[in-house]
Amino acid sequence: DQQVKQNSPSLSVQEGRISILNCDYTNSMFDYFLWYKKYPAEGPTFLISISSIKDKNEDGRFTVFLNKSAKHLSLHIVPSQPGDSAVYFCAASLNSGGSNYKLTFGKGTLLTVNP
Amino acid sequence: NAGVMQNPRHLVRRRGQEARLRCSPMKGHSHVYWYRQLPEEGLKFMVYLQKENIIDESGMPKERFSAEFPKEGPSILRIQQVVRGDSAAYFCASSPRVQVEQFFGPGTRLTVL
Numbered sequence: 001d002q003q004v005k006q007n008s009p010s011l012s013v014q015e016g017r018i019s020i021l022n023c024d025y026t027n028s029m030f031d032y033f034l035w036y037k038k039y040p041a042e043g044p045t046f047l048i049s050i051s052s053i054k055d056k057n058e059d060g061r062f063t064v065f066l067n068k069s070a071k072h073l074s075l076h077i078v079p080s081q082p083g084d085s086a087v088y089f090c091a092a093s094l095n096s097g098g099s100n101y102k103l104t105f106g107k108g109t110l111l112t113v114n115p
Numbered sequence: 116n117a118g119v120m121q122n123p124r125h126l127v128r129r130r131g132q133e134a135r136l137r138c139s140p141m142k143g144h145s146h147v148y149w150y151r152q153l154p155e156e157g158l159k160f161m162v163y164l165q166k167e168n169i170i171d172e173s174g175m176p177k178e179r180f181s182a183e184f185p186k187e188g189p190s191i192l193r194i195q196q197v198v199r200g201d202s203a204a205y206f207c208a209s210s211p212r213v214q215v216e217q218f219f220g221p222g223t224r225l226t227v228l
Contacts, residue, residue: 004157032215043119043206043219044158089157093215099171101148101213105157 003027004092006106014114019077021109023090026071032095034103035064035075038087047088048075051095080113087111117142119209119220127226134194134201136223140209147190148217149182152204163213164190197227 005024013019023033031052036044050057050064050073057064063076077084090106093099120139128134140147145166150158161174164184172182179197184190194201204224208217 006157034215036219041221043121043208043221045219046216049216091215095215101146101163101210101215101217102160102171102174103150103158103215103217105150105159107155107157 002107003030004090004104004106006088006090006109008109009107010110010112012112012114013080015082016079019075019080019084019111019113021075021077021088021090021111023073023075023106024071025073025092027092027104028071029094030092030104032093032100033064033066033073034091034093035062036089036091036105037084038089038108044089077111080111082113082115085111085113119144119207119218121205121207121220121223123223124221125224125226127228128197129228130198131196134197134225134227136192136194136205136207136225138190138192138207138209138220140190140207141211141218144209144211144218146210146213147184148208148210149190149192150206150208152206152222154203158206161192194225197225199227201225202227 034049035047038044066073087108091103149161152158162182163171179195204222206222208219
């Protein structure tokens with residue numbers, strides 16, 4: 001039962017353009033969402049998060065949008081840089097519940113930014 | 116400030132052997148989480164520990180798997196009598212308090228022959 005879905009296994013964009021990574025979830029109880037970035041042979045690194053009380057959170061080149069009615073979130077990277085090439089994981093949690101430490105991850109999207 | 120450390124980075128075991136995976140959290144972090152990533156899958160929560168206590172092991176297989184976080188030393192994930200299906204990347208994460216913004220180690224890649 002895949003509660004967090006990243007339907008695009010890979011995405012390729014040109015340097016300087018926008019990268020848009022998508023994520024859907026099925027559990028309406030999720031109230032906190034995170035994006036992690038992972039390079040080969042390394043662990044995931046926290047990138048940006050958003051609470052369900054917001055619909056947008058921005059941090060430099062990275063913006064996360066949340067559409068609760070559609071159970072959809074997206075990560076925008078503008079402008080994309082070759083160093084952004086990595087696997088991006090979407091994750092969700094029940095932050096207001098008793099298990100506010102348990103992350104549910106998607107399968108990841110491999111982003112390749114071409115120079 | 117060193118990050119989360121895991122060793123070994125790669126571990127090869129034959130079916131029926133035991134695997135011991137170690138995790139040293141970041142300095143000042145007393146909360147440790149273990150996740151498993153099977154091939155072509157996302158990371159899946161296994162267990163959450165604080166010093167000397169297992170808080171939530173709801174993601175752990177009922178048999179052969181155990182975890183501990185002693186007062187001194189690293190957290191250990193132990194898999195007894197490994198089978199081929201245990202082949203995966205095992206990630207440890209830590210945090211200074213219970214939270215979802217967790218700091219991950221580089222993982223241990225377990226291969227069962």
